[in-house]
Amino acid sequence: MNQEYDFIIVGAGSAGCVLANRLSADPGTTVLLIESGPADSHALIQMPRGIGKMLTPGNPHVWSYSASKGAGRDTEDWLKGRTLGGSSSINGMVYLRGHPAEYDAWEAAGCTGWGWKDIGRCYRAMEDHELGASEARGAGGPLKVSMHPAGHPLCEAVIAAAGQAGVPRVDDINAALHGGIGYQPRTIWRGRRWSAARAFLAPARARRNLDVRTGTDVLRVVFEGGRAVGVELRAGGTVAVARARREVILSAGALNTPKLLQLSGVGPAALLARHGIPLVADIAAVGRHLLEHRCIMLQVRVRSGSLNREFAGVRLLKNLLRYFTGGSGPMTHAAHEVCAFVKTRPELARPDAELGIGLYSIGVEDGKIVLEKEQGMTWVGYFTNPDSEGSVAISSADPDAAPLIDANYLSTANDRRHSIDLVRFMRKMLMQPALRPYVVAETQPGPACASDEEIAEAFFTHGSTAFHAAGTCRMGADPGAVVDPHLRVRGVEGLRVVDTSIMPTLISGNTNGPAMAIAMRAAELILASDSPAAPAVRPPAATNAVLP
Numbered sequence: 143m144n145q146e147y148d149f150i151i152v153g154a155g156s157a158g159c160v161l162a163n164r165l166s167a168d169p170g171t172t173v174l175l176i177e178s179g180p181a182d183s184h185a186l187i188q189m190p191r192g193i194g195k196m197l198t199p200g201n202p203h204v205w206s207y208s209a210s211k212g213a214g215r216d217t218e219d220w221l222k223g224r225t226l227g228g229s230s231s232i233n234g235m236v237y238l239r240g241h242p243a244e245y246d247a248w249e250a251a252g253c254t255g256w257g258w259k260d261i262g263r264c265y266r267a268m269e270d271h272e273l274g275a276s277e278a279r280g281a282g283g284p285l286k287v288s289m290h291p292a293g294h295p296l297c298e299a300v301i302a303a304a305g306q307a308g309v310p311r312v313d314d315i316n317a318a319l320h321g322g323i324g325y326q327p328r329t330i331w332r333g334r335r336w337s338a339a340r341a342f343l344a345p346a347r348a349r350r351n352l353d354v355r356t357g358t359d360v361l362r363v364v365f366e367g368g369r370a371v372g373v374e375l376r377a378g379g380t381v382a383v384a385r386a387r388r389e390v391i392l393s394a395g396a397l398n399t400p401k402l403l404q405l406s407g408v409g410p411a412a413l414l415a416r417h418g419i420p421l422v423a424d425i426a427a428v429g430r431h432l433l434e435h436r437c438i439m440l441q442v443r444v445r446s447g448s449l450n451r452e453f454a455g456v457r458l459l460k461n462l463l464r465y466f467t468g469g470s471g472p473m474t475h476a477a478h479e480v481c482a483f484v485k486t487r488p489e490l491a492r493p494d495a496e497l498g499i500g501l502y503s504i505g506v507e508d509g510k511i512v513l514e515k516e517q518g519m520t521w522v523g524y525f526t527n528p529d530s531e532g533s534v535a536i537s538s539a540d541p542d543a544a545p546l547i548d549a550n551y552l553s554t555a556n557d558r559r560h561s562i563d564l565v566r567f568m569r570k571m572l573m574q575p576a577l578r579p580y581v582v583a584e585t586q587p588g589p590a591c592a593s594d595e596e597i598a599e600a601f602f603t604h605g606s607t608a609f610h611a612a613g614t615c616r617m618g619a620d621p622g623a624v625v626d627p628h629l630r631v632r633g634v635e636g637l638r639v640v641d642t643s644i645m646p647t648l649i650s651g652n653t654n655g656p657a658m659a660i661a662m663r664a665a666e667l668i669l670a671s672d673s674p675a676a677p678a679v680r681p682p683a684a685t686n687a688v689l690p
């Protein structure tokens with residue numbers, strides 16, 4: 143391995159793959175992309191419904207962390223991708239972008255250059271959308287986006303029922319600014335997952351100026367006189383330092399990026415002192431402001447139309463054959479077949495909740511989550527703009543120790559109100575005439591769960607993380623932010639954060655598209671040479687030693 147590069151990118155996930163592509167486009171610029179996990183060649187990564195088997199703690203392609211739900215509640219597993227493509231290689235392939243007004247609010251709050259005018263341009267530039275180019279979509283870009291095929295009777299009944307409840311059918315849910323329901327846009331192409339690695343890294347792999355290292359853990363950032371000059375890394379038991387002439391960029395995701403900053407001496411001074419880590423910059427917000435969508439998963443018994451039986455026994459074998467020979471059938475479906483954005487109250491200016499409707503239902507057998515043998519649907523729903531804030535903090539100075547994660551879900555009255563209203567709205571949709579021939583009953587949490595308190599509790603007992611962790615290195619123009627609007631870490635030089643950590647608020651939708659669009663925008667900012675210097679929070683208080 144070379145020891146010195148212009149840019150070092152830590153993490154080959156959704157954001158890191160985009161950055162590696164954009165920053166190495168100039169053959170005169172050298173880039174090192176470092177990924178902890180293995181390559182993404184596993185067949186279950188490529189096969190969309192392979193995620194059922196991939197998402198298992200202990201799988202080498204996933205990070206598995208224990209996260210507290212908050213307020214003394216129990217813990218749950220938070221999984222993240224650990225392979226080329228990062229979480230985009232193990233996610234549900236739902237492709238959503240968020241509402242333009244949400245990015246405009248970022249800009250209005252001082253994040254100049256992050257409004258829809260700029261980020262919308264980045265989305266269009268990266269997309270190759272099956273529906274073709276429009277004001278709202280891009281065509282010809284590296285990211286393939288396909289639509290779930292229309293026409294399944296149960297999906298059609300769901301869409302018709304939504305219409306009866308006042309939610310209109312739309313062709314492209316990403317373009318429906320006032321909400322609607324339609325077939326799911328997906329990062330799937332010709333039946334195969336289209337991860338960030340597939341879209342952005344594969345076309346750049348042959349570049350001689352791009353060095354991609356898998357199976358390599360970054361242990362910390364190395365500073366000299368308050369400037370990030372490289373990273374300490376470990377591969378096959380050997381520890382070394384790779385140096386960056388221009389910048390180190392952390393794209394390790396919303397859990398591991400703040401962890402790396404804290405391990406490197408950039409974070410809350412008291413936390414670092416507790417673990418004996420020399421302080422480089424005292425930034426209280428590193429690891430704070432953790433945002434996550436808290437889902438409810440309504441399970442609905444149906445008479446027909448469920449795909450549960452397609453994923454077991456002989457039918458599963460037949461569907462695997464169909465997938466491997468023709469790239470079609472249920473193994474090519476994303477996490478949900480149908481997607482909706484709804485207003486839980488008519489007076490709201492724009493939708494406040496997302497629904498993903500899947501033609502499967504799950505139960506628990508011997509303590510394990512399994513597909514039900516009976517026919518069922520799952521309606522996953524969440525309030526899109528929560529303001530409950532959790533945290534991520536190192537538990538030790540040992541880079542191999544898992545961080546402490548507190549999701550602190552639904553800790554504000556606002557989040558609880560929207561979440562409760564959402565369940566009532568979902569039930570209203572389920573009661574519509576179009577679904578009467580199908581729906582037998584809501585089995586979980588079930589009709590006995592009726593009061594506000596019971597519904598709020600059901601988000602914990604019959605809910606889940608959405609796997610959308612964000613905000614732990616919040617971008618802002620204010621001195622309390624971790625990164626400035628050029629994504630430079632305050633108080634040090636030569637260091638940026640580019641991943642979902644920087645999101646000042648969660649957007650309406652899943653976070654893979656936003657992670658890639660953020661990286662597209664970041665690459666523009668990095669390559670523009672006239673960026674003004676980031677205002678320092680305070681002068682560096684100490685410098686990490688550089689390894690020989």
Ligand SMILES: Cc1cc2nc3c(=O)[nH]c(=O)nc-3n(C[C@H](O)[C@H](O)[C@H](O)COP(=O)(O)OP(=O)(O)OC[C@H]3O[C@@H](n4cnc5c(N)ncnc54)[C@H](O)[C@@H]3O)c2cc1C
Nearest residue numbers: 153155156157178228229233234235236360641642652654
């Ligand atoms: C199970 C699951 C389902 C999801 N479903 C959807 C969906 O359907 N649609 C959607 O839009 N979003 C979905 N998401 C969310 C979305 O995929 C993520 O928000 C997004 O991919 C995050 O991108 P990122 O670049 O911030 O981080 P990641 O993509 O997580 O990338 C971080 C990378 O850094 C690497 N890394 C971390 N620490 C180190 C280290 N110390 N040294 C070296 N490498 C390191 C990791 O291994 C990883 O490859 C899902 C996520 C999960 C986990």
